[in-house]
Structure formats: structure tokens, C-alpha cells
Amino acid sequence: MSEINSNLFFLFKNLPLLLNATLTAILLTFASILIGMVVGIICTFLRIYGSKIVKKIEFAYEWVLKGTPPLIVIFIFYFGLGKYLNLGPFLSAALALGLRSSAYQAQIYRGAVLSITSEQTEAGLSLGLSKVKTFSIIIIPQAFRLSLPGFTNEFTIVLKDTPLAYAVGLVEILKAGRDILNQPLTQSITGSNITGSLNPFAIFVVCALLYFILFEIFSYALQFLSKKYEIPGFITDKETK
Amino acid sequence: MEENLLIVENVEKSFGSQKILDGVSFKLNKGDVKVIVGPSGTGKSTLLRCINLLNPPDKGKIYLQNTEITSLPHSKIPSIRQKIGMVFQHFALFNHLSAIDNVALGLIKVKKMNKTDAYNKALRELKRVGLDQHKDKYPAQLSGGQKQRVGIARALAMDPLLILFDEPTSALDPELIGEVLQVMQDLAKDGMTMICVTHEMGFAKSVANEVIFMEKGKIVEQGPPLKLFTEATHPRTREFLSKISELYGESEKK
Helix, strand or coil, X not given: CCHHHHHHHHHHHCHHHHHHHHHHHHHHHHHHHHHHHHHHHHXXXXXXXXXXXXXXXXXXXXXXXXXXXXXXXXXXXXXXXXXXXXXXXXXXXXXXXXXXHHHHHHHHHHHHHHCCCHHHXXXXXXXXXXXXXXXXXXXXXXXXXXXXXXXXXXHHHHHHHHHHHHHHCCCCHHHHHHHHHHCCHHHHCCCCCCCCCCCHHXXXXXXXXXXXXXXXXXXXHHHHHHHHCXXXXXXXXXXXX | CCCCCEEEEEEEEEECCEEEEEEEEEEECCCCEEEXXXXXXXXXXXXXXXXXXXXXXXXXXXXXXXXXXXXXXXXXXXXXXXXXXXXXXXXXXXXXXXXXXXXXXXXXXXXXXXXXXXXXXXXXXXXXXXXXXXXXXXXXXXXXXXXXXXXXXXXXXXXXXXXXXXXXXXXXXXXXXHHHHHHHHHHHHXXXXXXXXXXXXXXXXXHCCEEEEEECCEEEEEECHHHHHHHCCCHHHHHHHHHHHHHHHHHXXX
């Protein structure tokens, strides 16, 4: 039989492994983004409303995380901290990618909050709203909309960084592909007369395709969200001018 | 017996080392319309921001209905602010809310009105400024004049004791100023108490019962508009008023 058929057979046989790996990649993306969001929002508050020292500490935090390769941060969590507490590959990767993302998300949210004029806050306060209510009713809903394009970008970047977790043994898509490639060919084809070898090109293209499909789905979903919450006249006006 | 609605007593305010207000005092009765004029950077806007405590004064006292509001604890400040309407130079409408939601927001979130009543009242206020047809439009879909009228309706909805206008027409195209001034004139005639920072001298002449001329953080001269325009005692007042009358005075003649 042809080489193409043997590759297809292999992929089909390993479909559960690939789908499981895809699910892991999705979970890792969501966990990292969520960690990044929580920490990022806290960082935003500290940077905008904190005292001078707090602002400096927050700045340093962002600076360090932006300047360090994420793979090294994963290693620090997995091997470095592994001596003291066993986080496991998933949690190590989620924390590393999440904290790195928090630095970028903080920047996205800060930009959004700062682009809302102080008059908006003053108008809220003038009506008799408290500071907290002004922030939650007036500022956050606008900042949320303004951060969506940047957030979409950050989300897809985190998604595409998940293969780094391969390095600590997490079975995400890339690791699954590599595992499939390493399987002895003869074992898998008992009862059939398929011959030949598995093509690395085919399996890695399939891996890339899986990422691309995820990228498309998430980009589309987030763009849909942007459209849904678009303020009438607000965005289009600026684009047509 | 005359009871002052608002008393401003010797108010001082500095930003950094720069003194913006240097001992300003005046009184306001119910139904008064005061117009504050003066060169830019004289502290006119800061004075308004002191009155509704957005920038609390450093020194001096402000009384609203005989209550000193400058010494209140922070927790009481929102309850004072809801009694004082504010209209902003750049409108400051909430961009993510439609016109009617802008007007109803304070009623629902501050006055805790139920939604049906709040929207009914909001619609009445929009009607008052002639914008009930545009109630579902968002700020970005309204003209400058319409935005400012929504801003006025938003202040009116709270049933304030007085409304502060911070240069309400200076960000508008000339042909849109008239519609906003008309709404303000109608309000004045309905007996609304107003303090307006504006250079619209036509407006000052037709509805103000007092014009205050400020310079360098101080009140130079104050008095009824006609008196100030024709027989100002201070030379600087005469100079300034004749200059802005040339620029703005004609826009209200129809």
C-alpha cells in the first residue's frame, strides 16, 4: 500500500491521543489566560492607583517577566521549585505562561483604562456615585471594550506558546505528534500488510493544522464578542474618518 | 427672611505651588443665575469643582442650605454631589450608554428609583431638552449640541438644587451653540438656580442676575450684567468685557 495510506492509518489510530492532547492545549491556554487576567487586573490597579513604591514594584514585575524567555520561567517552576514543591508539568506551564501573560495583559488593561478621560470619572462622581461604583459602572465597561482587540491578540499568543510545555513532558499537541512518530511501525499494523515508514512531515503538518484550527475558532469567538459589545457609532466613526 | 442656597466663603485652592483660587466669596439664592467670566487660567472651572467637591478647597468654607459641606466626612460627599448638577465643557456623556441610559443612570444607581419610573423621568427630561426622538442614540451618534443637551438632561433628572455649567458651549461649533443656550435660558426662566462659567455675553445679559468677573484667582468685580457692562468700576473689567463682547456678544441676538 502507498505511503499516504499508511500515514492516514497511523493518524486515525492515534486520533484519541491527538484529541486528548488538543484538549490539554485548550485547558493550558485557558488556565494561563485566566491566571494572567487575575494577576493582570491586580497589576493594573496597583500601577494606576498604587503608591509610588507599589508602582515601581509593579513596573519591575512586568519588566522582568517581559524580558525573560517563557521556557526558562517554565523550567524555574518545574525544576527550580520542583525541589520544594511538586507542581507537575501542567501547573508549572500554566503558572509560567500565565504570569508572563499577566505582564502583557496588565499593559493592555492599563492602556484601556487610561484612554478613558478623567471627565468620565468626574461625571460619575458628580451624579453622586461613589468612587467604586464609578469605576465599576462607568470605567470598567468601557475599558473592557477597549481591551478586547489587544486581549484577542494576547490570547492567541498564549495558545501558540503552549507547545513550550513539551519541554517538561506535558502531552500537548506537539508532544503527541512526537510520540506518534516514535511508535514502532510494525506493532501498529498487525493483521494488515501495510509497509513503509511514517512521514514526520505529515504528522507535524497535522499538529500545525490543529493549532491553526484552534487559533481560528478562538479569534472568531473573540471577534464576535468585540462586535457584540461594540458601542454604536463609536468605533465605526473613527474608522471612516 | 432670606436664606442663601449656597455660600462660598473665602475659598482658596492650590495645585502644587500654584495658587488657583485666592479667597473667593459669594452667595447664591434660590433661582439665581450667576455668570462667571474671566481670562483662562483664572480658576473659574476650579471654583465650580470646589463647589461640588471634585477638588475640595484647601481653605475656606462652602455651605449648601446652611450645611457646611467642606467639613463633611468622605462618606457623605456623594449625597451632596447628587444635589448639585454639573454640565461639562466636553459633555462627558457615558460613551457606552444610550442617551436615555445616560439620563436614567443616576436615578437608578444613586436615587435607587425603580427602572420604569426612572426611564419615564429620563424620557421627560429628554423631552424638556428636545431630544426624546433621539433617546436610543449613543453619544457617538449625536451632534455636539445634542450631546450637551443630553448632559443637561442628565443633570436635571437628579432634581438638583443648583446646576454648575463649566463652559458648556465652548467646545461646540458656532451653529450648535444656539440650541444649548436656548435650553439654558428656558431653565433659567423656569427658576433653576445656575452658576455658569461662559463667555456668551448675550446669555449673561438676558438671564443672569449677576455677573462675576474673576482674574488671578480673585473676584475683581461683581454686579448685575447691565451695570457691569456699562459702568464697571475696575478698568480691567471694562477692558475684558469689551473684548469678549466683541467676540461673543452678538451670538445671542436673533
